[in-house]
Amino acid sequence: MSYKLFIPGPIAVSEKTLRAMAQPMIGHRSADFVALFNAVQPELQTLMYTKDPVYISTSSSWGCMEGAIRNVVKKKVLNCMNGAFSDKWFDVSKRCGKDAGALKVEWGQPIEPDALRAELATGQYDAVTLIHNETSCGCMSDLPALMAVLRDFPDVISIVDTVSSCSVVPIKKDELGIDVLITGSQKALALPPGLSLMSVSKRALERAATVESRGYYFDFLEFQANWEKGMTPSTPVIPLIYALKSKLDDIKAEGLDARHARHAQLNKMVRDWGFAKGFKLFPKEGYGSLSLNCFANTLNYDIAALNKILKAEHNLVIDGGYGKLKGKTFRISNMGDETVETITSLIASLDAALAKTPKLAA
Ligand SMILES: Cc1ncc(COP(=O)(O)O)c(C=O)c1O
Structure with missing residues (x-):
């Protein structure tokens, strides 16, 4: 086969990346791990055009997508929907017990900035989910235009899925004002599945601190406390972090x-x-x-x-x-x-x- x-x-993974995974194991509380974690941070921040921390999650992207909902939604989340994954995010919001509203268009249609503005102007929402690139129907919404709208609503935390677009096009997290930017390993980064990367703004962390029932595994505050020590909250998939390091070296070289x-x-x-x-x-x-x-x-x-x-x-x-x-x-x-x-x-x-x-x- x-x-x-x-x-x-998932997409094709190079021999070089596969070989990078085949290295001896290290303890996830060891100095060697801290060195590995800290080595990938600046490159991840460069990739996401941010000064905020980038958390490394041993999960597929859905872990962080669900986690973000659990961390930042207090009042009501607006889920922008134009394909299979964004439709599912609405469902996930409700499964997390959150009040959720839908800005829904046909699959393949982009999310329109004016429609987003009109919905946010109702004042019901304190968070928004957006999928930049709806992989299910190959539709890329105009993220800079949508973020320009969101910047006019400073109490609304933006959660942006760049699962299949991060590293394909520049997504300037800090400049655009994205609070929570999420990507996954098995798409544009050409790594095997199993890792999700999430950069979280100070604003989003402050919101999380006021939200109850964040759980443990995807708790932003746990991620942050461990990030400050160069670690992850629980034992991560270390072979994939070796692969990530190798891939980030490739990206830097290119x-x-x-x-x-x-x-x-x-x-x-x-x-x-x-x-x-x-x-x-x-x-x-x-x-x-x-x-x-x-x-x-x-x-x-x-x-x-x-x-x-x-x-x-x-x-x-x-x-x-x-x-x-x-x-x-x-x-x-x-x-x-x-x-x-x-x-x-x-x-x-x-x-x-x-x-x-x-x-x-x-
Ligand atoms: C845009 C988008 N978001 C989320 C996901 C879900 O990712 P995962 O299966 O890694 O949880 C996918 C997977 O195809 C996707 O394309």
């Missing part, structure tokens, strides 16, 4: 600007291929993700058959559509370590496989 993942997470430019170039290569074949993007024009392309299956190909051919004959897989979009869309990631060469080869495989793929009866 050896095939390359072009699904939008340079953030070059990394962002590479992703834009590769995204365009795939998008141009799809357009040349006659496909359209599923998300609203102008809001196509730069991490992946989610094409509408307007040509009615049997996407499951396409993926079978890709896997059997080209050792790769793409995604055949998320949830209710299964078969109606297909998604191709350009995150992580991809290069012009690997995307050129992917496109050749897509061409060859598509030529053999049957169309579905109308």
